[in-house]
Amino acid sequence: xxxxxxRARRSSPDDVLRRRWRDCLVAARGDAxxxxxxxxxxNLLARWAERQRRYHTTAHLTAVLDHIDTLAGxxxxxxxxxxxxxxxxxVYRPDRSENEERSAVLAERALPEAGxxxxxxxxxxxxxxxxxxHDPADGDANGEVLCDADLAILAxxxxxxxxxxxxxxxxYGFVPDEAFREGRAAVLRQLLGLPxxxxxxxxxxVWEPRARHNLLTELELLAR
Numbered sequence: 001x002x003x004x005x006x007r008a009r010r011s012s013p014d015d016v017l018r019r020r021w022r023d024c025l026v027a028a029r030g031d032a033x034x035x036x037x038x039x040x041x042x043n044l045l046a047r048w049a050e051r052q053r054r055y056h057t058t059a060h061l062t063a064v065l066d067h068i069d070t071l072a073g074x075x076x077x078x079x080x081x082x083x084x085x086x087x088x089x090x091v092y093r094p095d096r097s098e099n100e101e102r103s104a105v106l107a108e109r110a111l112p113e114a115g116x117x118x119x120x121x122x123x124x125x126x127x128x129x130x131x132x133x134h135d136p137a138d139g140d141a142n143g144e145v146l147c148d149a150d151l152a153i154l155a156x157x158x159x160x161x162x163x164x165x166x167x168x169x170x171x172y173g174f175v176p177d178e179a180f181r182e183g184r185a186a187v188l189r190q191l192l193g194l195p196x197x198x199x200x201x202x203x204x205x206v207w208e209p210r211a212r213h214n215l216l217t218e219l220e221l222l223a224r
Contacts (some may be wrong), residue, residue: 040114
């Protein structure tokens with residue numbers, strides 16, 4: 001085992017995420033100079049580790065980044081999409097409705113300071129705002145990749161999906177059971193009513209059938 005492989009195996013999940021952030025940020029900068037990427041990574045990781053989170057944690061961030069890697073060939077600007085993944089739930093309070101907007105504003109403030117060109121920073125903020133609806137326009141390749149990656153949990157195995165649903169319920173623990181069931185069921189019906197949950201070729205072919213099965217199963221369980 002060489003030294004680099006040994007170090008990689010000893011790395012913590014946060015260390016791996018810091019490297020992924022650094023590589024993405026440096027790539028997005030292009031030829032531009034900028035400050036040390038790591039303090040920005042640490043700020044974002046602290047946000048993703050806040051106490052109120054059960055599903056929207058660094059595990060979710062890692063999963064979204066992994067899915068973006070799978071779908072990267074479909075994106076027009078994969079680095080912008082990866083940066084949007086870092087910011088899309090950077091502000092997350094389950095009892096508030098403006099999380100995506102506040103996350104987008106955070107990206108608009110932090111990315112230019114970190115050396116990212118204005119056009120890329122604006123695209124990242126646009127993509128973060130798109131996660132309100134997960135409904136990218138036809139031809140919005142970056143939006144399709146981010147939204148598919150964010151929704152890929154819907155196509156998880158039954159066990160992983162059940163864990164996801166339980167974690168969402170924990171995040172909304174302040175909501176009474178009946179109100180939560182009604183609200184969650186409305187969300188599921190809205191998703192099932194979409195012509196397509198996934199817009200990328202991979203998402204449509206690989207994730208769509210299982211996702212719809214999982215959503216229908218959860219909806220049936222909520223009705224009991």
